[in-house]
Amino acid sequence: MTITKVLMVVLFVVGSLIPVQSTRADVAPEPEVELGGLQPPQFKETEVAMLYERVELELGMFYDETALTPIQNGVTVNAYFMMQNQGTLDESMHAVFPSQSAPVCHGNYSGDSFTVYDILQESFQVIVNGIAVPTFTLEAPYGDCPNYPWLAFDVTFPVGKEVLIKVSYEMQTWTVDTAQNIDYILETGAGWKGNIGRGYVVFKFPYSATTENVLSATTKGYQFLYNEIFWSFQDLEPTPQDNIHISIVSPNTWLEIKRLRDQLAKIPESPEAWLRLIDIYRSIGFDQKGDFIRNEHYVGLIESAYQQAIAQNSKNAELLAQYARYRLYALSPRLFLTIENDNATQILSLLNKALALEPNNGTAQQTLSDLMSVAPFITFTPPATIPPTATSLFTVTPSITPSATITPISSETPMVVTVVHTKIVNPPTSTKLPEPTVTVALTEIEIQNTEQSESNSSAMVLGALVIFAVGAGSGWFLSKRQKK
Numbered sequence: 001m002t003i004t005k006v007l008m009v010v011l012f013v014v015g016s017l018i019p020v021q022s023t024r025a026d027v028a029p030e031p032e033v034e035l036g037g038l039q040p041p042q043f044k045e046t047e048v049a050m051l052y053e054r055v056e057l058e059l060g061m062f063y064d065e066t067a068l069t070p071i072q073n074g075v076t077v078n079a080y081f082m083m084q085n086q087g088t089l090d091e092s093m094h095a096v097f098p099s100q101s102a103p104v105c106h107g108n109y110s111g112d113s114f115t116v117y118d119i120l121q122e123s124f125q126v127i128v129n130g131i132a133v134p135t136f137t138l139e140a141p142y143g144d145c146p147n148y149p150w151l152a153f154d155v156t157f158p159v160g161k162e163v164l165i166k167v168s169y170e171m172q173t174w175t176v177d178t179a180q181n182i183d184y185i186l187e188t189g190a191g192w193k194g195n196i197g198r199g200y201v202v203f204k205f206p207y208s209a210t211t212e213n214v215l216s217a218t219t220k221g222y223q224f225l226y227n228e229i230f231w232s233f234q235d236l237e238p239t240p241q242d243n244i245h246i247s248i249v250s251p252n253t254w255l256e257i258k259r260l261r262d263q264l265a266k267i268p269e270s271p272e273a274w275l276r277l278i279d280i281y282r283s284i285g286f287d288q289k290g291d292f293i294r295n296e297h298y299v300g301l302i303e304s305a306y307q308q309a310i311a312q313n314s315k316n317a318e319l320l321a322q323y324a325r326y327r328l329y330a331l332s333p334r335l336f337l338t339i340e341n342d343n344a345t346q347i348l349s350l351l352n353k354a355l356a357l358e359p360n361n362g363t364a365q366q367t368l369s370d371l372m373s374v375a376p377f378i379t380f381t382p383p384a385t386i387p388p389t390a391t392s393l394f395t396v397t398p399s400i401t402p403s404a405t406i407t408p409i410s411s412e413t414p415m416v417v418t419v420v421h422t423k424i425v426n427p428p429t430s431t432k433l434p435e436p437t438v439t440v441a442l443t444e445i446e447i448q449n450t451e452q453s454e455s456n457s458s459a460m461v462l463g464a465l466v467i468f469a470v471g472a473g474s475g476w477f478l479s480k481r482q483k484k
Contacts, residue, residue, distance in 0.1 A: 047087025048157045049193040055079045055184060058204040061251050062172065071252050074172040075182060081165045085157035086193060092157075094138055096150035097126075097167055123170040126153045129163060178253040178283040179215060179294065182246040186238040195237045201244050202230040206251065213254045215284075215295050217247035253280060271316045274309035278302055278322075291333065302326065317358035324350035325367040332374045344375035356383040 058076045085091055126133050138152040157163055173180070182203075189196050205213065205227045214222075214229055222229040231244060249257070260277040264270060282290075285298035293299055306323040313319055324347045331339045339347075348371065354364040359382070368380060 046091060046093070046191070047089075047193050048083050048085050048091055049197070050081055050189055051084050051162070051197040052082040053080065053189070053196060053199040055199075055201045056204065057182065057184065057202065057246075059182075059248070059251065060206055072173060073180065073251050074170060076170050077168060079167045081167070083157060083163045083165060083192070085159050085161060085163075088159060090156060090158050093155065094152045095155045095165070096138060096140075096152045120170045120172065123168070124151060125166075125168045127166040127168075128153075128155055177288065178250050178280060180248055180250050181217070182248070184244040184246075186236075186242045186244065187240050189238050195235045196233070198232075198234040199236065200230055200232050202228055203246050204228050205248075207254070212297070213249045215247040215249065216297065217245065217294065219243075219245045249284060253284070256280060268308070268312040271309065271313045271319050274305065274313070274319065275322060278305045278309070278326075281305060282326075290329075315357060317354040317361045318363060320350050320354035320357070321361055321364035321367055324354065325363060325370075328367060328371055328374075335370055335374050338374050341375070341377065344371060344378050347371055348378055348380065352383045356386045359385055 056078045058078075060074050060076060061071055062074050064072050124135055126135055133153050133155070135151055135153045138150045139147045140150060141148060155163070155165065184201055186196075186199075186201075203222075207213075208227055209224055209229050218229075219231070222231050229246075233242075236242065257277065257280055260273050260280075263273050264277070267273075281298045281301045285293060285295050285302060287294050306319070306326065309319050310316075310323060327343075327350070328339075328347050329335075331337070331343055347367075351364050351368050351371070354361055355368075358364070372378065372380065
């Protein structure tokens with residue numbers, strides 16, 4: 001096991017143990033510090049009401065070259081609260097903001113996702129009526145936490161005046177999960193006088209929001225608007241049931257899904273891309289251990305993706321074996337349950353096809369062994385091996401390049417070249433292929449034409465010699481006669 005793999009395992013284990021710090025909650029009046037046993041949060045009585053609130057959570061990505069997965073996720077939060085003192089006296093207090101999403105002292109998991117968010121303390125800002133104010137930490141009971149750390153700031157509420165409070169901060173996450181959960185707690189707003197008049201909680205994506213990247217565990221009642229989902233309410237006395245839970249596909253994962261889908265739309269004959277896409281679907285559809293379903297939509301996508309992949313790559317043994325394995329473990333998680341004969345037969349049929357194509361396929365062999373452990377009544381007979389189809393990497397067009405130009409004897413009897421054999425059998429794995437063996441067979445007409453050509457050539461040479469001899473003789477005779 002490589003160092004990288006060891007680190008990933010360690011991160012996964014740590015991620016399952018560290019409390020999740022999701023987005024914070026509504027601002028609240030100063031808690032009444034209690035003595036003694038654990039009690040629910042007790043807030044001082046106040047005449048200050050929350051007339052309006054708007055919470056904007058914006059999902060983004062940042063690059064961390066030191067992380068195992070360099071592209072990480074962050075959330076920027078801007079929350080606005082319009083407050084009004086409806087009493088007869090001015091009130092000054094330590095207003096507080098929860099530093100964690102829920103009062104669980106010994107670990108808090110954000111639903112079914114191993115997601116860890118950390119607030120950047122230096123980013124926490126409070127602005128009251130346009131003026132930044134100092135912040136500090138105040139420890140007081142909250143739920144079963146005797147010393148819960150509240151983020152606090154001093155504020156004064158004059159009688160009858162509206163006071164606008166803006167709270168902003170940034171959070172970053174490292175994660176080993178393809179699904180992430182982000183929470184915003186509304187229940188702390190119950191400490192103010194009366195109900196919250198009107199409110200909006202808006203979650204923004206860096207891409208279009210869809211029913212596929214917003215998961216079903218998200219708190220119901222939201223609406224889509226381009227790259228946003230949002231909740232709206234009025235006259236609300238918030239309880240824990242009103243808290244907002246946002247469950248999404250991790251941005252890194254969503255972008256990878258889109259990339260793979262685009263690739264397969266162009267080149268569907270890509271088993272590796274199909275298997276990678278199916279693996280992502282599985283990681284979203286099931287929890288980290290694969291024990292329970294956390295998203296029905298993505299579980300449904302797994303089955304259809306396998307069928308599409310096999311339809312496009314029917315001769316790929318690994319796809320068939322992986323599909324058989326998926327179906328086996330869907331019917332018998334952890335191989336605890338005996339499966340029925342019909343289901344076992346269907347899985348065995350897939351394995352037979354895979355082993356016929358590739359007898360030594362490790363996935364198929366292991367799945368067959370697992371299948372027989374939960375379906376001992378089946379009988380396996382090794383299938384006949386299907387020889388691989390000889391498919392040329394390209395079309396070979398044979399050509400003959402002679403050392404000299406070949407001129408046909410005549411237009412009526414041109415030279416005929418017959419290619420007897422150009423088949424390439426089992427080309428080597430290197431990119432340079434052996435040159436095809438080319439055998440040239442000449443027809444009887446060609447042979448006759450060749451002999452005739454040779455005969456004509458001999459006659460032409462003999463004629464040239466005769467002409468030369470006659471010319472030479474004539475010249476000698478004339479020269480002698482002139483001398484006389």
